[in-house]
Amino acid sequence: EAGVAQSPRYKIIEKRQSVAFWCNPISGHATLYWYQQILGQGPKLLIQFQNNGVVDDSQLPKDRFSAERLKGVDSTLKIQPAKLEDSAVYLCASSASTGGYEQYFGPGTRLTVT
Amino acid sequence: DQQVKQNSPSLSVQEGRISILNCDYTNSMFDYFLWYKKYPAEGPTFLISISSIKDKNEDGRFTVFLNKSAKHLSLHIVPSQPGDSAVYFCAARGGATNKLIFGTGTLLAVQP
Numbered sequence: 001e002a003g004v005a006q007s008p009r010y011k012i013i014e015k016r017q018s019v020a021f022w023c024n025p026i027s028g029h030a031t032l033y034w035y036q037q038i039l040g041q042g043p044k045l046l047i048q049f050q051n052n053g054v055v056d057d058s059q060l061p062k063d064r065f066s067a068e069r070l071k072g073v074d075s076t077l078k079i080q081p082a083k084l085e086d087s088a089v090y091l092c093a094s095s096a097s098t099g100g101y102e103q104y105f106g107p108g109t110r111l112t113v114t
Numbered sequence: 115d116q117q118v119k120q121n122s123p124s125l126s127v128q129e130g131r132i133s134i135l136n137c138d139y140t141n142s143m144f145d146y147f148l149w150y151k152k153y154p155a156e157g158p159t160f161l162i163s164i165s166s167i168k169d170k171n172e173d174g175r176f177t178v179f180l181n182k183s184a185k186h187l188s189l190h191i192v193p194s195q196p197g198d199s200a201v202y203f204c205a206a207r208g209g210a211t212n213k214l215i216f217g218t219g220t221l222l223a224v225q226p
Contacts, residue, residue, distance in 0.1 A: 105157030
């Protein structure tokens with residue numbers, strides 16, 4: 001069974017630029033999550049999708065972050081414009097159901113904003 | 115507001131000995147607690163979990179203990195192996211959407 005795929009693995013941009021991350025969850029997993037992990041901290045949930053609907057985006061900075069999950073499969077997370085404090089690892093995870101505690105994580109995208 | 119806390123940033127243990135990783139939480143409404151393990155440049159992987167109605171769950175060398183009155187859980191690894199060296203995250207599930215809230219992690223180093 002293929003795991004959660006993410007790309008790119010690394011990205012360096014200047015502040016005020018835009019960036020997009022892509023995630024392909026495990027086949028058949030209805031729930032998809034985007035997390036932000038800042039160095040020295042645990043992953044923090046940004047947004048949770050159930051199929052292609054948003055379940056929780058309470059911690060997504062909506063003035064600069066956006067995410068979509070078209071057709072209930074792949075998802076993209078965008079930051080525009082980026083700030084220095086957005087430097088972090090962005091993790092995508094999926095689970096078979098909402099609140100499924102067995103969330104399977106991708107390798108993450110390490111973003112550096114200079 | 116840190117609802118899940120791991121107060122030890124790092125732990126060093128000799129191979130073959132017991133590793134004990136600790137986690138404290140503040141929200142009594144959490145219904146599931148989980149431990150994830152993370153190697154460098156990889157995403158976290160699920161290790162073991164425990165329901166709030168239990169006080170112990172065991173899986174091979176890994177045992178998780180839950181003390182609800184103290185709002186404390188711990189992960190025991192016996193015997194510890196060098197391959198166990200990783201960052202361990204404690205997480206708690208709760209709220210209307212059952213989202214996971216993670217602690218800050220503990221870096222475990224198992225010395226050969």
